[in-house]
Amino acid sequence: MSHRVPMAFGTLMMGLACIPVIAGDPLPSWNDGPTKKAITGFVAKVTKEGSPDFIKPADRIATFDNDGTLWAENPVYVQLAFALDRVKALAPKHPEWKDKEPFKSILAGDLKSALAGGEKSVLEVVAATHAGMSIEEFEKTVQDWIATAKHPTLKRPYTECVYQPMLELLAYLRANGFKTYIVSGGGIEFMRPWTERVYGIPPEQVVGSSGKLKLEMNNGKPQLMKLAEIDLIDDGPGKPVGIQRNIGRRPVMAFGNSDGDMQMLQWTTMDHGDGDRTPRFALIVHHTDAEREWAYDRKSHVGKLDKALDAAPAAGWTVVDMKKDWETIYPPAH
Amino acid sequence: MSHRVPMAFGTLMMGLACIPVIAGDPLPSWNDGPTKKAITGFVAKVTKEGSPDFIKPADRIATFDNDGTLWAENPVYVQLAFALDRVKALAPKHPEWKDKEPFKSILAGDLKSALAGGEKSVLEVVAATHAGMSIEEFEKTVQDWIATAKHPTLKRPYTECVYQPMLELLAYLRANGFKTYIVSGGGIEFMRPWTERVYGIPPEQVVGSSGKLKLEMNNGKPQLMKLAEIDLIDDGPGKPVGIQRNIGRRPVMAFGNSDGDMQMLQWTTMDHGDGDRTPRFALIVHHTDAEREWAYDRKSHVGKLDKALDAAPAAGWTVVDMKKDWETIYPPAH
Numbered sequence: 001m002s003h004r005v006p007m008a009f010g011t012l013m014m015g016l017a018c019i020p021v022i023a024g025d026p027l028p029s030w031n032d033g034p035t036k037k038a039i040t041g042f043v044a045k046v047t048k049e050g051s052p053d054f055i056k057p058a059d060r061i062a063t064f065d066n067d068g069t070l071w072a073e074n075p076v077y078v079q080l081a082f083a084l085d086r087v088k089a090l091a092p093k094h095p096e097w098k099d100k101e102p103f104k105s106i107l108a109g110d111l112k113s114a115l116a117g118g119e120k121s122v123l124e125v126v127a128a129t130h131a132g133m134s135i136e137e138f139e140k141t142v143q144d145w146i147a148t149a150k151h152p153t154l155k156r157p158y159t160e161c162v163y164q165p166m167l168e169l170l171a172y173l174r175a176n177g178f179k180t181y182i183v184s185g186g187g188i189e190f191m192r193p194w195t196e197r198v199y200g201i202p203p204e205q206v207v208g209s210s211g212k213l214k215l216e217m218n219n220g221k222p223q224l225m226k227l228a229e230i231d232l233i234d235d236g237p238g239k240p241v242g243i244q245r246n247i248g249r250r251p252v253m254a255f256g257n258s259d260g261d262m263q264m265l266q267w268t269t270m271d272h273g274d275g276d277r278t279p280r281f282a283l284i285v286h287h288t289d290a291e292r293e294w295a296y297d298r299k300s301h302v303g304k305l306d307k308a309l310d311a312a313p314a315a316g317w318t319v320v321d322m323k324k325d326w327e328t329i330y331p332p333a334h
Numbered sequence: 335m336s337h338r339v340p341m342a343f344g345t346l347m348m349g350l351a352c353i354p355v356i357a358g359d360p361l362p363s364w365n366d367g368p369t370k371k372a373i374t375g376f377v378a379k380v381t382k383e384g385s386p387d388f389i390k391p392a393d394r395i396a397t398f399d400n401d402g403t404l405w406a407e408n409p410v411y412v413q414l415a416f417a418l419d420r421v422k423a424l425a426p427k428h429p430e431w432k433d434k435e436p437f438k439s440i441l442a443g444d445l446k447s448a449l450a451g452g453e454k455s456v457l458e459v460v461a462a463t464h465a466g467m468s469i470e471e472f473e474k475t476v477q478d479w480i481a482t483a484k485h486p487t488l489k490r491p492y493t494e495c496v497y498q499p500m501l502e503l504l505a506y507l508r509a510n511g512f513k514t515y516i517v518s519g520g521g522i523e524f525m526r527p528w529t530e531r532v533y534g535i536p537p538e539q540v541v542g543s544s545g546k547l548k549l550e551m552n553n554g555k556p557q558l559m560k561l562a563e564i565d566l567i568d569d570g571p572g573k574p575v576g577i578q579r580n581i582g583r584r585p586v587m588a589f590g591n592s593d594g595d596m597q598m599l600q601w602t603t604m605d606h607g608d609g610d611r612t613p614r615f616a617l618i619v620h621h622t623d624a625e626r627e628w629a630y631d632r633k634s635h636v637g638k639l640d641k642a643l644d645a646a647p648a649a650g651w652t653v654v655d656m657k658k659d660w661e662t663i664y665p666p667a668h
Contacts (some may be wrong), residue, residue: 058536061538075630136606136607188582189582192582197390204395204582204583210579213578213579214575214576219607220609221605221606222604222606223606224575231579234448240547240556240558241525244469245547245579246580247538248522249536266556267549267556271555272470272556
C-alpha cells in the first residue's frame with residue numbers, strides 16, 4: 001500500500017487481512033510421518049509472526065509442476081493424448097495426412113512409429129493441433145475435449161486423475177497465505193481453461209510452455225493468433241525463466257517430480273549469492289506405487305527422475321514416497 | 335475452489351471474502367464531472383450483485399500503462415534517463431566509449447546526436463546497460479538509482495512524479511475487487527523493484543518489455559543472466575501479447591495515454607467475436623496541462639497520442655482532460 005493513498009484506504013485494506021483458522025487435519029490424505037511433518041513444520045515456522053523465519057504473505061510464492069506432480073502422466077502426457085485426438089478430429093480436413101508422417105502413423109494408431117521422427121515429428125503435431133487459430137478458438141477446443149475425454153486405464157475424466165493429497169496441499173498453502181502457481185512444461189493455453197476449477201489456480205497463476213502469438217484484426221475483430229513458433233519451453237532450465245517472466249519473485253516453496261523440475265528446485269532453494277537467507281522448501285513426488293498408480297523413475301519415458309533424485313539428500317529436498325506417504329491417490333469419483 | 339477439497343476448507347475460504355465499505359469520496363483528486371462519473375458509474379454497475387452487468391471478482395482485471403499514464407514521461411522516458419546515467423557510471427570501465435557512438439555523444443551530454451543512429455543506437459545502449467548481468471544485480475542497480483535520481487525539472491524523486499489521481503484510482507479499483515496490473519512498454523525488470531511500494535502493484539502484476547534470460551551456474555550459484563536479445567516489445571500490438579502471456583484473461587478495464595496503448599484498449603473493449611458481452615471500460619489520459627504538467631499529443635516525441643485520440647469517441651473510450659479533470663497532479667512532497 002502506498003503511503004500516498006488516502007489514509008481511509010490504507011485502514012480499510014488492513015481490515016481485509018483476515019486470518020483463517022484451520023480446524024482438524026488440513027492434510028487428511030497424507031499419512032503421518034516425516035514427509036507430512038516436513039511440510040507442516042515448514043509452513044508453521046514461516047507463518048509464525050515474530051519468528052526469525054517469518055515470511056511475509058506477499059513473498060509466500062509456491063510453484064507446482066503439473067504432469068506427475070498434480071495429475072497422472074502415465075501412460076502418456078495428457079497433452080499428447082489431446083494432440084493425438086485432435087489429429088484424428090482434424091483428419092477429414094487433411095486428406096494429405098493419410099500419406100504423410102507422423103500423421104499417417106497416428107491415424108493408424110501406431111504411436112511408436114509416429115514419434116520415431118523425434119522432435120521434428122512432435123513439432124509437426126504441435127503445429128497442426130496447437131497453432132493457426134485464435135487463443136479463444138484453442139481454449140474452446142481444450143474445454144470441449146477435457147469435458148469428455150477419459151484416461152485410458154483409469155476410465156475417468158483426466159481432471160479427476162489428479163492427486164487428492166496435492167489438492168489438499170494446495171488448499172492448505174493458500175489458507176496459510178501462499179499464492180499457488182503452476183510452472184509446467186505443458187502448454188500454458190492447454191492448462192489455463194481448467195486449472196481454476198480443478199486446482200483453484202487462476203489463469204494468471206499458470207506458467208507453461210508457449211508458442212508465439214500475433215495480434216491480427218479479422219473482420220474488425222482483434223484476435224491473438226497462435227503461431228507454430230516456440231516462445232518458451234518451460235522445462236528444465238526454462239522453468240526459472242518462466243518463473244521470472246510471469247512471477248518476478250523467487251518461490252519459497254517448489255514442488256516437482258522429475259529431472260525437468262530440478263532447476264526450479266535449485267532456483268528455489270540454492271544460495272543465489274545475494275545474501276537472501278529466507279527459508280526455502282522443495283519437494284519431489286516419487287512415483288513408487290505400482291499398485292495404486294505407477295512406479296517409475298530413472299528409466300521412465302515420462303517424468304524421468306534420476307539426477308534430481310540423486311541431488312535431493314544433499315540439497316535438503318523432501319521426497320514423497322507415494323506408496324507410503326499417501327493414504328489416498330485420487331479424489332472420490334462423483 | 336475445487337469441490338474435491340475437504341469441506342472445511344471451502345467454508346473457511348468463503349469466510350475470507352470480506353467486502354470493503356468505502357466512506358467518503360474515494361477519488362478526491364478527480365474533479366466532479368463526466369470523466370469521474372464515467373469511472374465510478376462503471377465500477378458501481380459491474381460490482382453490483384444481481385445486476386445483469388455484474389462481473390465476478392476473479393474477472394475484474396484492470397491494466398494500466400505506466401509512462402504518461404501513472405507517472406510523468408517528459409522531458410524523456412525515465413528509463414532512458416536511467417540508461418544514460420548508467421552509461422556515465424560505467425564509462426570508466428569502458429575507455430573505448432570515448433570514441434564510439436552512441437556512447438561518445440552520451441558522455442558529451444549530446445542526446446540528440448547519440449540517438450541519431452535510431453533503433454541501433456538504442457539497442458546498443460540497452461545492451462550496455464540492461465544486459466550482461468544477473469537479474470539480481472540489475473534489480474539492485476535499479477533500486478540504488480531510483481532511490482537517489484531526481485526528475486530534471488520537477489526536482490523530486492521520479493517515484494514522486496506519479497499522478498495522485500491515478501494512485502487514488504488504483505486504490506479505488508482494488509477496494510472494489512479489481513486486480514490492478516501494469517502493462518507497459520517499459521522494461522519489466524526496471525519496474526518491478528519499486529511498483530509495489532509506489533503503486534501497490536506487486537512484481538507478479540507487472541507486464542513489460544523484456545530481454546531474453548538464460549540460466550547459468552556461477553560458482554555453484556544459480557543465476558538468471560540478462561541477455562542482449564529482445565524477448566518481447568510490450569508496446570502497440572505487443573500489449574495484448576504481454577497481457578495474454580502474463581495474465582491469460584482479457585481485461586475489463588484498461589488505461590493508457592498514447593498510440594502505443596491503442597491495441598490494449600481495442601483488445602479490452604472491442605468485440606472478439608466470441609459472444610462475450612461483459613461490459614468493458616477504457617480510458618485515455620490526455621496531457622492538456624502545460625502549466626502544471628506538459629501539454630502534448632499528436633506531435634510529441636514521447637507518448638504520441640494521435641490515432642488513439644481519433645478512435646476514442648467511436649470506441650466509447652473515456653478521455654481525461656488533465657487540466658480540467660484533475661484537481662491535483664502530483665502527490666504532496668514529503
